[in-house]
Amino acid sequence: MLSAASSTSQTLIEKNADQNAGDITPPREQAFLCRRFTPAVEDELGRRYALRLNTGDTILPPGEIARLAQGAGVLFVTATEAIGADVMRALRPALHTIATLSVGHDHIDLASARELGIRVLHTPDVLSDACAEIALMLLLNACRRGFEADRMVRGGQWAGWAPTQLLGKGLVDRRLGIFGMGRIGRAIATRARAFGLRIHYHNRSRLAPEHEAGATYHDSLESLLGSADMLMIAAPGAPQLKGVLDRRRLALLPQGAVVVNISRGDLVDDGALVEALQSGQVFAAGLDVFANEPRVDPRYRALDNVFLSPHIGSATHETRDAMGWLLIDGLAALRRGETPGNLLA
Numbered sequence: 001m002l003s004a005a006s007s008t009s010q011t012l013i014e015k016n017a018d019q020n021a022g023d024i025t026p027p028r029e030q031a032f033l034c035r036r037f038t039p040a041v042e043d044e045l046g047r048r049y050a051l052r053l054n055t056g057d058t059i060l061p062p063g064e065i066a067r068l069a070q071g072a073g074v075l076f077v078t079a080t081e082a083i084g085a086d087v088m089r090a091l092r093p094a095l096h097t098i099a100t101l102s103v104g105h106d107h108i109d110l111a112s113a114r115e116l117g118i119r120v121l122h123t124p125d126v127l128s129d130a131c132a133e134i135a136l137m138l139l140l141n142a143c144r145r146g147f148e149a150d151r152m153v154r155g156g157q158w159a160g161w162a163p164t165q166l167l168g169k170g171l172v173d174r175r176l177g178i179f180g181m182g183r184i185g186r187a188i189a190t191r192a193r194a195f196g197l198r199i200h201y202h203n204r205s206r207l208a209p210e211h212e213a214g215a216t217y218h219d220s221l222e223s224l225l226g227s228a229d230m231l232m233i234a235a236p237g238a239p240q241l242k243g244v245l246d247r248r249r250l251a252l253l254p255q256g257a258v259v260v261n262i263s264r265g266d267l268v269d270d271g272a273l274v275e276a277l278q279s280g281q282v283f284a285a286g287l288d289v290f291a292n293e294p295r296v297d298p299r300y301r302a303l304d305n306v307f308l309s310p311h312i313g314s315a316t317h318e319t320r321d322a323m324g325w326l327l328i329d330g331l332a333a334l335r336r337g338e339t340p341g342n343l344l345a
């Protein structure tokens, strides 16, 4: 049952607000949900917490979160909410746990969380397959000119099959350079092998042979770039990686390389990538993530050789449910005094 709890610029409602009315069970702990989760997950959260939610599902600026989540012990966020020390301090002492529906955690100041004694949960593993699927979708669409093909049919400009129409780049025997060979990178490699790609990778450290599965390790990003006919950016977002794919490094890619980014947009220097796409040094790109989302650099929209998607790596029904359940289970484990595997801080 939903009932109005407060009237603000964001419509706030309290989920299952009257569950405790008329009985003597102790009041449930307060929690605030910054974005809408899947119905099954929200229902369960509504059973476990006195849950307030941002029904409009808008991206809340830090000041609004600090205001709206007052009194919450648990703050549910996603990668769209920037949670810095100011928000955490404003929500202390009630706030004890931040639970983010994302594997990435570059939007949360973990050092401040540790300092303030706030625990942070995230959602690793359960989204690796879904993210790998999107990675391959982007790679295939970039290589086979998916945007132009769709536009031609949809726009009624297709005059019929032709021997030289929309010629793209095949995958077989090409080198896929994976930057970031964590769980998602490895899930991409598994699928890419089935397309006949040869896997190269760069990671902070070399993987054990069973995880490497025959892939070629490069101990520097520069070395990987020189060997990547197709570059897959799957490294986690982190302040120290901002702009790491700059003009100098992108120039190391072989002529006509393909670039795919499923990580975080700010790893790439947009100006440098746009120039490389315009000159043909990069044949095509597939991008699911962008610096300053949801504001996409308009130069990408003007290029035919870029396939774009709106940060949908983990966007399947089953994955978003699983991510929610992982947070619910992690919170229950914390309550029991255990250390769940998805605890970051």
Ligand code: DGY
Pocket: 078, 079, 101, 102, 103, 104, 105, 127, 263, 313, 314
């Ligand atoms: C993640 O889980 O980090 C995805 O990018 C969605 O935010």
